[in-house]
Amino acid sequence: MPDVVLPADELGRVHFVGIGGAGLSAIARIMAGRGLSVTGSDDQDTPFLPSLRELGVPVHLGYAAEHLGDLGPDDTVVVTTAAREDNPEVVEARRRGVRVLPRSAGLQSVMLGRRVLAVAGTHGKTTTTSLLTSALLACDVDPTYAVGGVLTATGRNADAGSGELFVAEADESDGAFLVYTPWAAIVTSVEADHLDVWGTEEAYRAGFVQFLDRIDPAGLLVCCTADAGAAELAAVAEARGLRVVRVGEADGDDVRASDLAFEGSTSSFTVHDGETGLGRVRLQIPGRHYVHDALAALALGLRLGLPFDRLRAGLEAFTGSGRRMEPKGEAADIRVVDSYAHHPVEIAGDLAAARSVAGDGRLVVAFQPHLVSRTRVFGAAMGEALGAADEVVVLDVYLAREDADPEVTGRLVADAVPLPADRVVFVPDVAAAVEALAARARPGDLVLTLGAGNVTEVGPRLLARLEERSDA
Template sequence: MRVPVPDTILPADRLGRVHFVGIGGAGLSGIARIMLARGLAVSGSDGTDSPTLEALRGLGAEVHLGHAAEHVHDVDTLVVSTAVREDNPEYVEAVRQGLRVLPRSAALAAVMAGRRVVAVAGTHGKTTTTSLLTVALQAAGADPTYAVGGDLAQTGTNAQEGGGDLFVAEADESDGAFLVYRPYAAVVTNVEADHLDNWGTEEAYRAAFAEFADRIDPGGLLVCVVDDDGARDLAAYARGRGLTVVGVGESADADVRATDLVFEGSTSRFTVHDGDVELGTLTLQIPGRHYVLDALAALTVGLRLGHDFDGLRRGLEGFTGTRRRMERKGEAAGVRVYDSYAHHPVEIAGDLQAARSVAGEGRVVVAYQPHLVSRTRIFGVAMGEALGAADEVVVLDVYLAREDADPEVTGALVAGAVPLPAERVAFVPDFDAVPAELVRRARPGDLVLTLGAGTVTQLGPRVLDLLATHDPAGGGDA
């Protein structure tokens, strides 16, 4: 459901008692955390209990399991996400009462009020770059408020109220949320067609990023990863509008460059040049070229905000990841298991490159769950082609999220496009059958990677449990 953004967004301290429908979600839970830290009255509801809900209760939120009209009888403001349906009883009751109803983007803008906002946008890499920037700034002596789409390993949470004037936020383009913010500075990691169920065309999607750039403070800053053609085009557009732009990447004409990249196991090492000045070498505890570019963008923002290289480097080198971004789940029977959020062909390719580095002499065995019927219809063949970089591939059926099923668009579309021998690819629509299929294919020394934005993340622990009671030495095909 799309809720209109009000013409005037009140600061959070003027919203009264705030109720979140779906408070356990990655976006809403972070906003709720920040409001609770500021002493605001917060309640919410969700369909199932979770550690996130338990943590919010501990912070003072009144949290209900299930949705009911009586949950909003003493509420002033209702916050909903696009996943909420129009017949949700709490939304229906809020409308009946004439309560203030805000989409997630407006609620985030409300807690941003009065802060110097750094917004991180892009088709891929938003969560990791926002996380890297947050820990880099913290290590350099800043104390930013942050709201990220995943839990930081260092803090175990996706949002936190800071004592400084900076607010670091992931700026989501999927539903146009990033067009609600007025950042002082922004990062754009890349611009590639996605979320066409909302934007309609690639041209409209790219135009939205131009509009986002127009919303940056005229005295502020835009950092673009110019190795990406879409971000490079955006940088040129923003420069033409008079905005200060810093291009980063491996490209020879980037203002801040990464050179001498070396990938060893789960680490990535590179040298940083700011113009003609060599600043030093950085070693990340996360693998993959795309993470190097994310870190370079985060570093550049910190430098341009006036922080020193050594402090920022200390934070980046200490970064151990974000939940669901090449997250190590464990090891059993000599098989390592990782989980990642990749659900777009470019993200799949990047994470498989990283997995290959971590796997070393072992093979990469992937379970991939396509996300959304609309995305699979458009990108399903490209998803399958990207999965060809693995050694063994198991494709699940499409995770529907906010859409209805389409019998013509299933995981079979993706599996059929994987350029591997047929015996190395399987379409397994029965979710509960996937762990055993992965264990059957895995050998000691292999890396099993679960990929996708849906319930596939639940498979890692089940695979590890099976591995612990199963000898995979004879598994897999020669």
């Protein structure tokens, strides 16, 4: 990180290495929306790139030094955390003396001068950021937002709004959230993850305590007390004199949900702010964990002085964000849903929500572990959580930024699933997963694909396979 992060309009021309990722594409979109000169490269054509091209942003596929064009010392290169040091564009930028920034500094540069609302936590960041954005849009405050997934309402993961508010997903995976200076923050949960970066659970939790120091003393912290780690963090924040708003289902929570009801793909609950009953909210997404996410977004909106009815309208209009319990389609009377869950707690939450959606049908799950380091630590717990399904297909580990380890494969997860052996299968890749699911799923079933890697390709390919079977 540089000692001083410059405002975006002082960065010159900005080139993004890894522009197709959720984080960098959001920053690039905001900069382009503000009229800055933006270019980028990525090694694959991702779903985030079409909306950038619509803004006129030149995007190169593949990495090469010449993609930097005439970039010089007054310009900037923003680099994804997934890029290696020998990336030719990074090497060339350093050779020319071009300013090179990590993703976190790029996001901080577009935040400067705005009232930042940051959403952090081990689980639920993207959904909560999306819900908060949807609620604020319904209040006509036109926020800038940067989300780690596509917001269904807009079809984009970011926009440069004209209002003073900036809603940002604050990622802890690489410590990026320790760069930002939010006026207010939501912390959904604090549970060990990303130990390849943090090293120990103690260090990971200490990072969230350090995050408290980044919040404006005149601002506030919203914490979901259903999570023990977030509840502990709330107590630390309060002891430091920070204003804390607790949300959940407990009697002592400041903003509380009661009378929860789950029907199909919907969730409804009554909201209480202190002793005052505000009314009932009906979400178009299933699951208790999503109720808590919505409650956190609602609480922050209320503390901003925005009206409950408008906030509720935004929450009720929210139909999801990309890869968060996202319906992919139906074929042969088999429904397919895709979700990003890759941690045992997230898996358990999404399987519980999927049960409601499945109704009388069976729940068939395809899960792809993400990262060798995470699978080494949590593989057994992942398998245990998958035991809530009726049938399970486990793919091999999606490597992402790490090298393979023959001792750590998806079989670690499959072997830990507490189901009869004939209801669990380990397969090597996406193609094999599609065939395994096609063989196991039957009319009335719900197929749920889970993971942070390319398992998202399974759903569409399975639907095509089922269509072929129906037509035969």
